[in-house]
Amino acid sequence: MRIRDLAAARVRYGYRRLHVLLSREGWHINHKRVYRLYRLQGLSLRLKTRKKRISGVRVALAPAKVPNERWSMDDIRDSLYDGRRFRVLTLVDNMSRESPYIAVERSFSGERVTEILGQAAQRSGLPVAIQADNGPEFTSKALDEWAVRNKVKLVFSRPGTPTDNPYIEAFNGRLRAECLDQHWFASLEDARRIIEAWQVEYNTERPHTALNNQAPAAYRAAWEQQQKLAEIG
Numbered sequence: 001m002r003i004r005d006l007a008a009a010r011v012r013y014g015y016r017r018l019h020v021l022l023s024r025e026g027w028h029i030n031h032k033r034v035y036r037l038y039r040l041q042g043l044s045l046r047l048k049t050r051k052k053r054i055s056g057v058r059v060a061l062a063p064a065k066v067p068n069e070r071w072s073m074d075d076i077r078d079s080l081y082d083g084r085r086f087r088v089l090t091l092v093d094n095m096s097r098e099s100p101y102i103a104v105e106r107s108f109s110g111e112r113v114t115e116i117l118g119q120a121a122q123r124s125g126l127p128v129a130i131q132a133d134n135g136p137e138f139t140s141k142a143l144d145e146w147a148v149r150n151k152v153k154l155v156f157s158r159p160g161t162p163t164d165n166p167y168i169e170a171f172n173g174r175l176r177a178e179c180l181d182q183h184w185f186a187s188l189e190d191a192r193r194i195i196e197a198w199q200v201e202y203n204t205e206r207p208h209t210a211l212n213n214q215a216p217a218a219y220r221a222a223w224e225q226q227q228k229l230a231e232i233g
Helices: 003-007 014-025 031-040 110-124 141-150 166-178 190-204 216-232
Strands: 069-081 085-093 101-104 130-131 155-156
Touching: 014 031, 069 166, 085 110, 085 166, 085 190, 101 110, 101 190, 110 141, 141 155, 166 190, 190 216
Parallel strands: 069 130, 130 155
Antiparallel strands: 069 085, 085 101
């Protein structure tokens, strides 16, 4: 059964996202039937119930309205099969939800972060602003000089407040659940290969609910096409 094959390949996809993939393949089936089959096959995800906590008033930033208006940047940690640690630097466009670059290294210096941003800019263009936390690699002199030279504004989250940067937190959660937690990495090169393959799938195939179930790259392409038609009109 196709739904079982898709769920086996993408173990963190729920029935709604699987329904989108089935529809793309030409299956004429509504989401209610997909849900019934999903439950009958025992494919339901086991989700943890989060404890409710009292939160203060949040000052929300205005959402980005065009691609490259604001990127979010962060790094997360994981380990190889033998326990050796490595870090993953992640970037996401807040408007299109596309990931312009993911880098895997033992550690990141400020100089290495500027190199990665330069490579990402070659692929997707320079952003107007980049939001990050207060890690030493993000508050370094090298990154500050790069930002001034390229006229990119650096926006820093308040210490201990991941909700200031929700786009990268959501992206990192998907990367963790759908990729890092699903693989044993034999080497740093192996980790780079697997994570890069996931990034390509995320950008080009993975349905994103905030984008009307389009993949980020398709959403950005459709937006750019609309802008061109609007200029012609």
